Amino acid sequence: MEIPDEPDDILGLGIYRRIKTVTEISPDFKKFVNNLNENILLSTDYYDFMIKFKDENFEVTREIENPTIIIKIKIEEFFKIMEKRTSMVFSFLKGKMKFKKGLTKLFKVYKLFGNILS
């Protein structure tokens, strides 16, 4: 996997580093993201940004184009999941994490964020 430049925005930088760290420590996760080929738009109450997975590369950017999955979530909810005050499934069921596009790819999203946020 080619390592792109780090993003300069605070959310993108965090997500980028987290994906990088988890791919370094988990061969399974690395294999998973290498085959992901999705453009995930994270729409937060701070701002929107995209995680693009393509051909074993990934990029985190604020340039929004052709999302295949759109997730809407507040940063507060994000922190709650990280702090284990709630779970992704619970957030989803309570409508605090919403799919605006790509609901059929729920499993992929669950695996991706399950690893990033765990």
Add this chain to the structure above:
Amino acid sequence: MKKLVGCDKLLESSEKHDIIKESLIKIVGEQWYSDFPEELLIYSYDMTENDPSLPEFVVMPRTSEEIQKILKFANETKTPVVPFISGNNVGGLTIPLKGGIVVDLKRMDSILHFNEDDMYVIIEPGVTFGHLHAFLEKTNYRYCYPFAPPFTSVIANALLDGLNNLSLRHGSMNEWINGIEAILPNGDLVKIGTCCAWGDNYDLWWSRNPMPDLLGLFTSWQGMTGIVTKMAVQVWPRRPIRDWRIVLSFNVEETYKFVKTLTHLEILNDILFMSIETVKMIAGVPYGKAKYLEGEPRWVCLLDFSANTKLEYEAKLDMINTAFKKLKEVDPKANMTNLDVMEKFYGKKVGDIKNLPVTIGPMLEYGGLTWMGTYMTTKTEAVVNGIKTAFDLIDKYRFEKCLYSRSMKGHHYFAFRFLLRFSKLQEGETERMQKLQEELFNSLFELGAFPYKTPARFAKQILKRADPNWVNLLKTIKSTIDPNGIMNPGRWGLE
């Protein structure tokens, strides 16, 4: 690099040079003396934008007696002396403005005594924050740590009125000094504090009260009145539970009010109020790229607290949560999380805030680091106005807006500072930084911000603006203690 002051002097006075060399070698031994240009160069500059200037000699004494001899000799020959430990003061304070002898105190690195009952440690000047931390880890006591690298000196920072992660509780570092041993410019050895009565008994260095407090003859004097050779510094019981919270917010006034509310509850060890750029810098965003971007939280507060029991911890957390809820009512997108979450996202560099003293690499990687570091009033208008003024100026000169501020002594005053990275390798950048610093100083001084670890060029301007009677008293004290003006000449705008 600019032409080094001191070079001409070195060539002109070779006879005097030889005499001084011989005498210094006699005192410290050949091994601990140098006048090699390569070694002198190291002592001629620091990381800041301050102009370099060469010393003529460097010595590394080991004992108070050797220092007595060095100062006596320097006084007789009217040779300038600059005390030095690691030169990390971020103010150009060890640059030998008038050449002379640099007295490097690194070899005096013993922790001489630990009095557990009265809770203090007696140390020598070369003892670093790293040393002291390692020593105290084996006890139930703690000291306090600045954001500085672990190889910097505790004594130097205490003498400079430094600030650190217990300053919210206890104020600046000079307030925790019980007593000192110091060598005056004429070579006399003096003891200040209760040790004036029982100096040889390390168990009786327990306070500087009740007697006229002469410590002020040495604190914030930047080595202009003598060399401190021993210091008793207070330590405190370490609490078993310690935790941190990070608050991200958007509204400057409301965030500052939140800071104030928390300080008045008296439950925290420390509270930092930073801009997002500072967090990016700490996280390792390269120089020039630590910028605020649309939509990001603008401010970040770091709350450090500790407790003896789970119950105390929960009560404190409850108070923090309540204060945060109030902030959220007026700054709805504000969020709070813990440091572990931040560490997970941004890596060890951010998590290391828990492990002070550490070297915050991204601050030092680019060859240039300086600050506009001040102590100022806590008044909301002054702080908010100060941030706006400073940000406009930093923008004008195209540097990064890294605010790193802290409430001091229960919010009796405020440490208001901007960390400024720059690159010395880039043509014109040092000069640009000098101009920015000049403007920052002028604007912030007007708002009631007094630069600490005051660089010489600001000190000169302060002397022009300060009460003339204060200036006269300062000059009288200096000329009484150091009539030949040998100690770190040029500092504080005094020759």
